[in-house]
Amino acid sequence: MKITRTVLSRMVAGAALSVAFSVSAQAGSLTVASPQDPGSWDPIDTFLVNWASVATNIFDGLTYRGPDLELVPGLATEWEELDDGTRIRFTLREGVTFHNGEAFNAEAVKFTFERLLGDEGAQGPQRSNYTAIESVEVIDDYTVDFHLSEPDPVLLTKLAGYGAMIVPPEYLAEHGDDHFNTHPVGTGPFKVVEYNPREDVQLEAFDEHWGGAPKLDEVTYRFISEPSTAVAELQAGRVDIVIPPTIPIGMIDTIKNHDEASIVSVPSPTVEALRFDTQSGITADERVRKAMIMAVDRQAIIDSILAGEGEVIASFQGAQSFGNDPEMEPLPFDPQRARELLDEAGVEPGATVQIDVRGNDATFGEVAQVVASYLQGVGITASIQPYETNVLLNDIIPEGRTGEMFQQKWGGWTFDFDNTAYLMYHTGERWNPYDSDAELDAMLEAQRSITDQGKREEMLQEIARYTQDRALEMPLYSINALYGVRDRVKNFDPAPDNRIRLTEVDVAD
Known part of the structure; x- marks a missing residue:
């Protein structure tokens, strides 16, 4: 049973729009305050929302779910459930590259999930989410079959986040897991250019992203654990967005009363x-x-x-x-x-x-x-x-x-x-x-x-x-998820689950 046909026309239209964005002028820099440094950027090492707030821009999954909570194609353009739900065939997006120039293909998908379900994944908290997957079979360069021990009704959503983010086999083979923890490489709209533990992580637009180049040139996530400091930096203009759960309720009015910042509140699953x-x-x-x-x-x-x-x-x-x-x-x-x-x-x-x-x-x-x-x-x-x-x-x-x-x-x-x-x-x-x-x-x-x-x-x-x-x-x-946002930030779509994708965000001069 094909289950993504209804969204394919929307994706085609979105791809055309993204191409238009990719040739437009990029709009500068954005700084985001995040309350916690995850400590590792490897998708299989973490369960932290603060990891996802950043890494949603670094990595892609086979599926994607945005702020509207609709599940749409990501690195897979379509999928088909077979054998009463115990086999899922994914058709993969062609022409995609990782940030290091390595090609994305079926072998990368197989490697990602064998790693997640193997000894390396056993050391992290994500493997138990994906244990219904018995094996990943490569059919051809852009087709894979997931063989399941039993149907998993939530699997397609899980593939949109955390441990299921696709990682580059050649890069990991060359550099190893420890290096990957601090120098991650994905296929997302931004690539990591510098990571300073407990201080910040700096991202740069990946113009070759399959969905089109981001509007921003660069994004810096500063790790600010003290809420009052994060709010003060927002007021001073040194931070453009403060992400949940940083903002204490007692400081909502402080931000609301500021001439150049506001509170954005959305219901969340938290x-x-x-x-x-x-x-x-x-x-x-x-x-x-x-x-x-x-x-x-x-x-x-x-x-x-x-x-x-x-x-x-x-x-x-x-x-x-x-x-x-x-x-x-x-x-x-x-x-x-x-x-x-x-x-x-x-x-x-x-x-x-x-x-x-x-x-x-x-x-x-x-x-x-x-x-x-x-x-x-x-x-x-x-x-x-x-x-x-x-x-x-x-x-x-x-x-x-x-x-x-x-x-x-x-x-x-x-x-x-x-x-x-x-x-x-x-x-x-x-x-x-x-x-x-x-x-x-x-x-x-x-x-x-x-x-x-x-x-x-x-x-x-x-x-x-x-x-x-x-x-x-x-x-x-x-x-509710509470975001503090400077007025210069445009096209910001707050995510209920904090996983903000910044591809369409820009800033006013």
């Missing part, structure tokens, strides 16, 4: 929760976890700290997520019932918990303080432990060394609950250091083999209800 250590301490008891959730007024947090830029969530996903049940209610704010549950569990007043948070996330730091205050109201004393973000995400959480509660911010970039739920709840996954539930594992595995999307949606909703019943985390809110 959700925040405080997850529990379900293995030890008082949070090993399901009654205690439910009590802690019911002790916290999440709507009050949104109103007072987020200035209304969010929505209470019942499960660890936003309203746009496939698998979200709009009829599912969050556990209510009910301090009296919370105290009753704590009494039933034998928790004495004065019991202590630790909440681990990202130290550079000013807004969530305020949220954590309010959560601690609510917990104090039911007799639990919470201390807050900040960590450098990379340490928390790469060491503390995966190694199961957190306190009783720990911050989990999740981009949900596939807009499909599978990509969140499997990684959060399946036994042995990186983001599930404590819990093992055979029934939940079976539910997660079963929905991945279902091709009937209506039935799969019902199964995902059932998973959400199951995790709520077990109180595996305190779901807090989905939050």
Whole structure:
């Protein structure tokens, strides 16, 4: 069944438009403030939204999904599902080159996925997203077949991001993985010309890009972890765009009141929760976890700290997520019932918990303080432990060394609950250091083999209800993506998932 015919005419028109752009004058330089240096630019090494914010401009996938959330051809011009969804044939775009001049072809696709699914990929966090792929078969220079162990209803979306970005075989063979981490080469509209760890990464327009040359000559991403510094640089004109989640809610008016900058707010898939250590301490008891959730007024947090830029969530996903049940209610704010549950569990007043948070996330730091205050109201004393973000995400959480509660911010970039739920709840996954539930594992595995999307949606909703019943985390809110943008920036299309493609962006003199 051909599934991309409906978008091909649009792509032809878009290609013609891109050619027109490629012969126009380029418009200078853009500087973007990003809150975090990912540390490696290799697509298989990362799960960070801040990686994707930059790397969406460096790499291409076989498919592409832009700010409108529609899936369209990328390095593949079309694809066809065969053998009841266990084989997908991709027709590849011809005439594409990597930034180093190396040709893109079927061998590059095969190499990319064998590397992702092999020993190198096993060292990173992305491989589990693509394990349905058993092998990639080269049919000819511009045709590949993906052989799947079972249908993966989210695979085509996954191919638009992160670990599935196509990498150059010859370049990696010559220079090695360590060099590639800091000197990445892709087929995207911009190429890396200089990377200064913890400071910045500088990109230059790749005029030979298959979609046409970018309007900008160059883009610099500065890594500014301190929100007040990023906002000050925006006000001073030394930064043109500040990307989420940098801007604290308390600084929205500061930007709105500036003569040459504004706030751009869009609903996003990003959700925040405080997850529990379900293995030890008082949070090993399901009654205690439910009590802690019911002790916290999440709507009050949104109103007072987020200035209304969010929505209470019942499960660890936003309203746009496939698998979200709009009829599912969050556990209510009910301090009296919370105290009753704590009494039933034998928790004495004065019991202590630790909440681990990202130290550079000013807004969530305020949220954590309010959560601690609510917990104090039911007799639990919470201390807050900040960590450098990379340490928390790469060491503390995966190694199961957190306190009783720990911050989990999740981009949900596939807009499909599978990509969140499997990684959060399946036994042995990186983001599930404590819990093992055979029934939940079976539910997660079963929905991945279902091709009937209506039935799969019902199964995902059932998973959400199951995790709520077990109180595996305190779901807090989905939050809007807030961009700070200088008025000189033109044609900027804010992405809900922070993956901003800058091909069409230009700047006024």
